[in-house]
Amino acid sequence: MLNFKKHMLVYIGIFGFFLVSALLYRLYVSYSEEEQQNNMKTFFDYHVRQLNKNIEDAKLSSMAIAVLLGQNDGIQKCLLNSNRDECIKDIRNIVNTLSAVSMYNNIKIHLHTKDLKSYVRSWDTQRFGDTLTSFRYLINQVIKEQKPVAGIEAGVAGVYMRAVSNVAYDSQNIGSVEVLLSYEHLGNFFKEQGIDLFVLLDKNQAISHKPNTNDDLLKNHYIENLNSSNLNIIEILRDIDFSKTDFYVYKTHYFSIIPIIDAGSKSIGYYVLHINIDDKERNISQNYIQTDELF
Numbered sequence: 684m685l686n687f688k689k690h691m692l693v694y695i696g697i698f699g700f701f702l703v704s705a706l707l708y709r710l711y712v713s714y715s716e717e718e719q720q721n722n723m724k725t726f727f728d729y730h731v732r733q734l735n736k737n738i739e740d741a742k743l744s745s746m747a748i749a750v751l752l753g754q755n756d757g758i759q760k761c762l763l764n765s766n767r768d769e770c771i772k773d774i775r776n777i778v779n780t781l782s783a784v785s786m787y788n789n790i791k792i793h794l795h796t797k798d799l800k801s802y803v804r805s806w807d808t809q810r811f812g813d814t815l816t817s818f819r820y821l822i823n824q825v826i827k828e829q830k831p832v833a834g835i836e837a838g839v840a841g842v843y844m845r846a847v848s849n850v851a852y853d854s855q856n857i858g859s860v861e862v863l864l865s866y867e868h869l870g871n872f873f874k875e876q877g878i879d880l881f882v883l884l885d886k887n888q889a890i891s892h893k894p895n896t897n898d899d900l901l902k903n904h905y906i907e908n909l910n911s912s913n914l915n916i917i918e919i920l921r922d923i924d925f926s927k928t929d930f931y932v933y934k935t936h937y938f939s940i941i942p943i944i945d946a947g948s949k950s951i952g953y954y955v956l957h958i959n960i961d962d963k964e965r966n967i968s969q970n971y972i973q974t975d976e977l978f
Contacts, residue, residue: 723958724930727939730878730956734941737869738844742833744786745846745862750831752777752792752860753848762794762802762850762858767811770794770803778805785871791840791863795822797856806840818890820947821847825859834946839891842866842884842907842943842952870911879957881920882907882943888951904952916957925953935961 752758755777761770774792781787794803799822801811815822824832825847833846843863850858866882873880883904892898897909901920906912916936923931923938931938941954 720930720932723932723937723960724939726958727930727937727956730873730876731939731941734869734873734880734954734956737872738835741786741844741864741869742835742846745844745864746831746833746848748781748787748790749833749846749848749860749862752862753831753850758794758860759850759852759857762796763852767803771808774803774805786868787864789865789867791843791865793861793863794850795859795861797858799823799826799859802858804840810839820945821845822859822861824946825849832946835943835951836946837884837888837890837951838863841889841892841905842882845946866908867911870908873956874911874913877958879913879916879955880908881912881955881957882952883925883955884943884952885950888949907952913957916959920955923955925955935959 755773757773758770761767761773774794778790778792781790792803792805793801795815796802799814799816801813801815804810819836819838821832821834821836829849831846831848833844835842836845838845840863843865845861845863847859847861849856850860866880870880870882883901884907886892886903886905889905892905898905900906900914900917904925919933919936919938922933923940925940929940931940936957936959939956941956942950943952943954945951
């Protein structure tokens with residue numbers, strides 16, 4: 684009987700040891716996961732600030748170009764003389780020149796008449812004459828404020844960082860010029876750091892959209908920077924309810940979700956930053972993540 688009790692105490696001791704060990708392990712795993720998520724949130728905080736800064740820089744850059752183009756002799760003369768062919772020629776030359784700079788690789792230029800109708804779209808010269816005032820906040824603001832404006836806005840071409848400036852001749856308004864910068868250069872900028880950027884436009888916020896084979900990649904959003912997007916993680920993106928979270932984790936994949944607020948203070952979609960900490964090809968490591976926490 685005594686031996687039985689001793690054996691029971693041994694078994695209970697062993698069981699208790701393993702039970703405590705299991706509980707401690709679970710606590711350790713839970714703590715590690717929480718610490719990892721906090722590290723990633725800190726990591727994303729830094730890069731969201733970087734994203735916002737780059738967007739502001741692009742808006743200011745597009746405004747500077749728009750102001751210069753508003754003072755361009757060729758643009759002034761072609762608008763003054765209502766010569767679309769000359770305007771198209773001038774705009775194409777300007778686009779070709781600016782495209783040599785990576786930031787302006789996908790630049791678009793849009794000329795408007797003084798009654799705010801489309802006159803020349805650099806990316807679609809056959810489409811013109813449509814009235815813009817009904818859906819273009821920035822163009823209306825230029826007339827209202829009588830000074831250049833910049834912001835993010837969805838238009839016929841999609842979501843762009845845009846700037847609009849008046850075109851004047853002898854102090855008379857003869858039209859306006861708009862500069863559109865895409866997000867592709869920002870996507871490539873983050874890709875060099877091992878981070879994916881997705882610019883997602885709510886489908887119900889699209890002004891006009893030409894059917895595309897990639898339209899159904901996501902149910903409720905168009906991917907506006909397809910060329911710089913990592914489409915290998917589309918399946919994970921499909922499972923995220925962007926409206927209900929700003930941070931999402933799937934295995935070794937981490938996502939930060941930021942609403943896109945346009946120039947009129949309306950939410951039109953989302954920026955999504957993504958990192959896979961187990962992706963060896965991207966040279967992303969725990970050390971890299973912790974280093975960025977210092978900034």
